[in-house]
Amino acid sequence: MNRLISIFYWFSLGAVLCFITLPLIVVVAASLSPTSAVTLQPWEWTGRWYADLWSSRWLDPFLASVKIATVVAAISGVLGLFAAYAVVYERIPGSDALMSCLLSPLSVPQIVKGVAVVLFLSMIGLQGFLGTPALIAAHVVLALPFVTRMVATSLANFDANLDRAAQVLGASKLQRIRLVVLPMIKPGVLSGVTFAFIISFNNIPLSVFLVRPGDSTLPITVINYLEYSLDPVLAAVNVASMAFILAVIFLFEKIGGFSAQLHGGSK
Amino acid sequence: MNALDIELVSVSKSYASMAVVRDIDLAIPQGEFVSILGPSGCGKTTTLNMIAGFTAPSRGDIRIKGRSQVRVPPERRNIGLVFQNYALFPHMTVTENVAFGLKMKGVRREEAETTVKSALRSVHLEGMGKRYPRELSGGQQQRVALARAIAPRPSVLLLDEPLSNLDLKLREAMRIELKDIQQQLGMTFVYVTHDQEEAMAMSDRVVVMWQGAIAQEGQPAALYREPNSRFVADFIGKSNILAVASTATQAAHLELAVGDGLMLKARKTELSAAIRYCSIRPESIAVLPSGVGGNGFANLLNATVRRVVNLGAAFEIDADLGSDVRLHVLLRATRASVPPSVGDAIRLGIEDADIQPLSA
């Protein structure tokens, strides 16, 4: 009986892991396959779809997405850091209520936020704002609460005795922030910024309302094609953009992101 | 008479009308090792935080070297602080940690380097400078915290239960070391602990706190010998505490009626308040075989042995004196001493000076 349970457990674990990885493998396979369908025909591969990526048709939306995600990550990183500092470190009056305000966008579905922004811009006659500026604004609204929460968490986990220790050793507030607080919360800030970059780069539900012909992001361009064809070049686009995301994460990790957060904590 | 380093003048602290520290008056001369001792929640950390400047007193004044500190922020008080959890900066090496305070003071680099070296030497951590705190054992981290606090030469060092995260052996070794370092530097130490042994072992003076107020202060030996209250007698060391029903003043003695009419002879005291308890230390009671000698004792009492516990260095005897009185007696285990057995009739001898009358 125990044996049976054990077999069932390992089988289900394996099956779920297959379920998780299958679509990824299929897309990679499709991006290398000469025909558009992934079939069980004897298999040959081609790099031709990747070569096709080097055209303005894909490059332009990619660069637009990178630009938007970079600006969004920078803005929400700075704003989130300042906001979390004020609320958690300084504990300004009403800090709990302020924190709930800062995090309130999290409880509204993205598609609703998207509708609200597009209606708002149309109502006040700022349709010209659609495209990159509106995308940046909406993505910041989306990313800022996440960044604020991550920085706030690392500030809350920050051992207040470290700050006191620096203080009795004669450090002024600015010195303490620069020499003790910022180095300690750097991993939290960096993971917040990385996260902001990724959710902006991959975003669909907000972007779908805010793009303009000729000023679109990569995921929106892809789903617009996807509605009428399974062109393998789309697989190549997807694989390439995933590789790009991995590279971004690797870069931030090198600067001292997530794993430092795991090992270098203050305890 | 030494100059006073720290003075607390009727300092109180309340949180939302709950008094946490009540009217504390304390004057600590330069170079003294003072322990603030008390059970958990009695306000020790709060008092320390008020001296350090993290908490403002609700009332009263705190002076360091005669100057009121109430409006001075912690970074300008020139005091050192050692935390229970050490609070070492995890992103700095040992050297950087120890140099931090010197850097904040704007000490020149070469001078800082020699100071850091000597601070590390005084805590026996030479050669560990390049390590990070996480690469050190608990005891070593404790030493780094100490070195960091003393490197800038503060006038006063505050320590909040600095040894409580260490194991017993290390704790005992560190007691001696701390005391040595304190004497070498001639620095004033204010040491907070709830471990009475620790306080007794190191301090020039012990301040016993209870429920936010000072219960008693004095030299360790005096506190042990002459506690002024049931709480202090019980908290410092072990003691037999007996309720006193009535007192009668004789020519040479004070007679205390305990239990169902047992009379104990104690020295006369100048206690003004009525005597309500008396305290007898277990090791001050002599165990005599029944019927032989013992004429030197002011009190000679017959008792029956109810229980004997072997503590290794001593035997703890639970003796029943009848009249509803029981005493714990500590009998030192020497080659010669034979502990009585349960049920044995023994006699107990107690000097009059060893019975401490208490009014509270």
Add this chain to the structure above:
Amino acid sequence: MNSLALDLHPPARRRRTLTWFPFAALSPSLLVLSVFFALPMGMMIGMSFTQTETFSPTLDHYQRFFTDGLSIAGFCRTALMSLLVAISVTVLGYPVAYFLARSTTRWRAVVFALALAPELAGVVLRTYGWLIILEDRGFINDLLLHLGLISSPLPLSKNLFAVVVGLTHVVLPFGILSLMTSIQGIDPNLERAAQMLGASRLAVIRTIVLPLSVPGIVSSMLIAFTMAASAYATPALLGGAGFKVLATMIYEQVLFYIDWPFASVMAMSLLLMMLAISFVGVRYESRRRSRASVSSGGER
């Protein structure tokens, strides 16, 4: 000393010179959120109650939502789809979460990476993968036809099934994480103790692990439900043109019918569904907390 009796000192810690700075630091965030979140939301809510031509307050749009049949059907379809996703995410996620919570081997890191990697790939890539797999001429049908098990393709795509599969895949990492956190909180010695008392593996799971991980199961279901109900791309692509949930209907109202008040009403219905679900979660959590504090309070 009497003069000191009423002297309440200001805290020494806060320095005058810096007190304005925290407010200045907070204001840009509040400004951005007011202009691009609170104001638009308020306007959208207002619009859902406003007559388009006369600008007078009305409940007409809500009435239409409840009576036109299609909208309510879409609402119910959204709820059904999200419920199915919540269940399948929790069921599929459980074994992985258990493994991640308990394993100490180096395989743990591998499984962890495998479980979370899809999250980095973005929704489009994964949806695209499922399109290829589930299509009439796709991977599975091709395989089954090849093996002669079926004679015509199974209808695997462009329906509820495909959407649930795709969304389960999208949400699974989050379900796994919340289940894992909860299982990690169960002392492994409890399982050992039960085993020592003679419980079989199955009995240990049924009587110890499952009951103690109920909070994790609840939170995984809630997360999965909310994420599924507000997903746009996966239902749009895997469900096909005929599959309408609130998210896709909102999109149509805004961009094809250009009926903003009605789009607002639909957005409101989605928002309220979300809030109701999170309210259930908050209630559950606070009741659990209070029960936990009562039972541990007794030990003190």
